[in-house]
Amino acid sequence: xxxxxxxxxxxxxxxxxxxxxxxxxxxxxxxxxxxxxxxxxxxxxxxxxxxxxxxxxxxxxxxxxxxxxxxxxxxxxxxxxxxxxxxxxxxxxxxxxxxxxxxxxxxxxxxxxxxxxxxxxxxxxxxxxxxxxxxxxxxxxxxxxxxxxxxxxxxxxxxxxxxxxxxxxxxxxxxxxxxxxxxxxxxxxxxxxxxxxxxxxxxxxxxxxxxxxxxxxxxxxxxxxxxxxxxxxxxxxxxxxxxxxxxxxxxxxxxxxxxxxxxxxxxxxxxxxxxxxxxxxxxxxxxxxxxxxxxxxxxxxxxxxxxxxxx
Amino acid sequence: xxxxxxxxxxxxxxxxxxxxxxxxxxxxxxxxxxxxxxxxxxxxxxxxxxxxxxxxxxxxxxxxxxxxxxxxxxxxxxxxxxxxxxxxxxxxxxxxxxxxxxxxxxxxxxxxxxxxxxxxxxxxxxxxxxxxxxxxxxxxxxxxxxxxxxxxxxxxxxxxxxxxxxxxxxxxxxxxxxxxxxxxxxxxxxxxxxxxxxxxxxxxxxxxxxxxxxxxxxxxxxxxxxxxxxxxxxxxxxxxxxxxxxxxxxxxxxxx
Numbered sequence: 001x002x003x004x005x006x007x008x009x010x011x012x013x014x015x016x017x018x019x020x021x022x023x024x025x026x027x028x029x030x031x032x033x034x035x036x037x038x039x040x041x042x043x044x045x046x047x048x049x050x051x052x053x054x055x056x057x058x059x060x061x062x063x064x065x066x067x068x069x070x071x072x073x074x075x076x077x078x079x080x081x082x083x084x085x086x087x088x089x090x091x092x093x094x095x096x097x098x099x100x101x102x103x104x105x106x107x108x109x110x111x112x113x114x115x116x117x118x119x120x121x122x123x124x125x126x127x128x129x130x131x132x133x134x135x136x137x138x139x140x141x142x143x144x145x146x147x148x149x150x151x152x153x154x155x156x157x158x159x160x161x162x163x164x165x166x167x168x169x170x171x172x173x174x175x176x177x178x179x180x181x182x183x184x185x186x187x188x189x190x191x192x193x194x195x196x197x198x199x200x201x202x203x204x205x206x207x208x209x210x211x212x213x214x215x216x217x218x219x220x221x222x223x224x225x226x227x228x229x230x231x232x233x234x235x236x237x238x239x240x241x242x243x244x245x246x247x248x249x250x251x252x253x254x255x256x257x258x259x260x261x262x263x264x265x266x267x268x269x270x271x272x273x274x275x276x277x278x279x280x281x282x283x284x285x286x287x288x289x290x291x292x293x294x295x296x297x298x299x300x301x302x303x304x305x306x307x308x309x310x311x
Numbered sequence: 312x313x314x315x316x317x318x319x320x321x322x323x324x325x326x327x328x329x330x331x332x333x334x335x336x337x338x339x340x341x342x343x344x345x346x347x348x349x350x351x352x353x354x355x356x357x358x359x360x361x362x363x364x365x366x367x368x369x370x371x372x373x374x375x376x377x378x379x380x381x382x383x384x385x386x387x388x389x390x391x392x393x394x395x396x397x398x399x400x401x402x403x404x405x406x407x408x409x410x411x412x413x414x415x416x417x418x419x420x421x422x423x424x425x426x427x428x429x430x431x432x433x434x435x436x437x438x439x440x441x442x443x444x445x446x447x448x449x450x451x452x453x454x455x456x457x458x459x460x461x462x463x464x465x466x467x468x469x470x471x472x473x474x475x476x477x478x479x480x481x482x483x484x485x486x487x488x489x490x491x492x493x494x495x496x497x498x499x500x501x502x503x504x505x506x507x508x509x510x511x512x513x514x515x516x517x518x519x520x521x522x523x524x525x526x527x528x529x530x531x532x533x534x535x536x537x538x539x540x541x542x543x544x545x546x547x548x549x550x551x552x553x554x555x556x557x558x559x560x561x562x563x564x565x566x567x
Contacts, residue, residue, distance in 0.1 A: 057566020135533060187563070190533040197526045201537070222522060224324060225331070229414075229521045233443050237526060 002177035002223050004048040005041060006199070008191055009034060011183030011207030018207075024068040029209035031076060040213055042090075042124060044220070048173055050127035052191045056099065056136060070107055073130065077110040084117055091123025097169035098132035099140075100300075105307075112304035127173060134193040141167035144293055153289040157252055158282055161241055166290055170195055178223040182208045182215075198234045200226045253278045331520075392466060395432035398552060402559040406513035408437035410535070412527050413543055414519030418446050422543050424457035428465050429548050433555070439512060443525045511535065514558045516551075518543035536561050 009030055016026025034051060041049050054073070059066060080087065080094065087094075096111045103111075111130070144167045148154040154163075165171065175195045181188075184205035188196070202219040206212070253275045257266055266274075399405055409430055411423065423440060430438050440447045440454070447454055511531040515524075517539050524532065538554045540546065 055566050060565070060567045133533075135530065138530065186537045186561075187535055188532060189566075193529040193533060197524055197529050200522050201524070202522065203537070221324065221327060225327060226520075226522050230523050230525075233521070233523065233525050236443065 001045060002200075002220065003046065004050065004174055004176045004178075005046055005219075006050040006052075006176040006179045006192055006196065007034075007037070008052045008179070008181040008189065009208040010181060010185055012209060014183060015207045015209040023065060024072075026209065027069060027072055031072060033209050033211055037211060037216065038126065040216055044216075047123070048125040048127070050097075050129065050170070050173070050176060050192065052129045052132070052189075054098075054130045054132070055190065056102065056131055056133045057190070059102070059131075070104060074107050074110060077107070077114050080114050081110070081117065087118055088121065091121045092118060093121040093123075093125045094118045095125065095127045095169075095172070096130050097127055097137070098130045099136055100131060102131045109304050109308035112301040113308065116301050116305055125173065127170065129191065132169075133190040134188075135190055137169050138164070138194055140169075148289045148293070151292075153292055154285050157248065158286055158289075160245055160248070162245070163286060165194070166286075167293065168194060171290075175199060178202065178219060180204060180216075180219045182206055182211055198230055198237060200230055249275060249279050249282065252282075392432060395429065396434065399433035399435075402555055404559045405434055405555065406558060407435070408439070408510050408512040409435050410439040410441065410512040410515035410527065410532075411543070412515050412517045412524065413440070413442040413447075414517060414521035414523070414525060415542060415544070418442055419544050420450075420454055420457040421461065422546050423447065423454065424461040425465065425548075426543070426546060426551060427458050428461050429551050432466070433552075437509060437512075439528070441525075441527045514538065514554070516540055516554050518546070534563060534565065 012026040012030035013023050014026075015021075015029065016023050019026075021029075038049060054069060058069070094114050096115055100108050100111060141164050145154070145159050145163065149156050149159075170192070175197075176192060176199045178200045179188075179192065179196045180202045182204050184203070186203045188201075200223040202222050204211075204215055204219065206215050253271065256278065257271065257274055411426060413423070427438055427440075511533070512528065512535050515527070515532065515535050515537050517524075517537055519542065536558055538557055540550055540554060
């Protein structure tokens, strides 16, 4: 069974058009389908779900449609806060990933409240990508790393693929095992590009508001059929990353030894000791940096909540 | 009850595995069966004509059944190069940069070389080839030789050979100058583009059974259309053209 499934919930507007509904109604149906799908995932013991709710590109839509979507989001997040006890009972942790600064302030505050209220829940996880694009996320991660180097928390030589992953919005989650896109489009549309490099991709032609339990089962079946080969590829990738890291550590250690050494050649034992020492120091630096980053992000939500209560 | 559902699921999985194995076995068999049957049919048709001595008719029937399969085998028709160009121009849109993602374990240099030659002939400027084990990257000189060979084979002596330039790691510079006559053959390994002039791949054709990008250019594939072809082995021009036709009918809203 996949532990983390990601959905690109595409097809709300086409559904509305086919059924002679307003677009806004299509989006509402889409939200209802999301709630239903989350229930199915819970029954199937899939603990983590990530959904693509609103892309930064979607701001290009008509003002009417964007406002409608913001209203829908406002309603739903406020509703979530009302259901706080239920969320606690089921251990649901809600995270919102994206450039939240682009959203109206009251929506940011509602999101912050929901995120902080469910922060410590750990039975199941819902990640909502709102005002999100993968490229923005990756660029932001690199910016954070640059900040870390500027602050002296990490060195530029500490930057690696693994560290970039730790700086993404999704750093608290494992990579998705399965990515499902509905409505028949066969592209990723700037969603979790980094995280889904070794995920099973399933493209289904059904429109999102018409998604059924059997569609979900079909996707899971495809995941299971691909499981072995994808696992193999993931392992290969992990080993490659580990060997690159070791090579980089060796190079840095050799440079340091040259710098601080007295010109005499070092023996293998000294080099090995120096390497282990370097690795320990690097890991400590990285941990401190990541703690500082987490603190910075938590502060963003806390400040929003305080603003909301004082307003 | 839970055990029953578990058992049912396992049975379903087993059936799907069997179905998949049967389909791929049949596919191989049918291909060779179809071609043998057609050869026999053609031979039986040709014999009376050969005896009657109608050389033009003979030539026509000698042509392989799918003219689309490989235009270079067309006898007495338009130059193969022109045929490819016209196929490219007949599409509503053609990708500037195409990617071939091979998820099969043992890659075939000849088939990939064929794909590259056909892409160049149809008018695609940038081609990326990727496999999970970096086989093509490590053996790029072998692949380039194969491309040259297949160019001669598929194009015959018709016109000038295409110019293929090999880039690796995105760190080599891309020459702006003679874009029209030059084709760039690209292997990407880094996640971020070194040269701004290389566009993102608009289309990626994935070969093989694994439903994953397996680490292929995560940054660049934000709006890439994915088309799936079961195998790159014995892939035909018709398969490539089919993928290009499918791509040309895709519409992107880019958020709107």
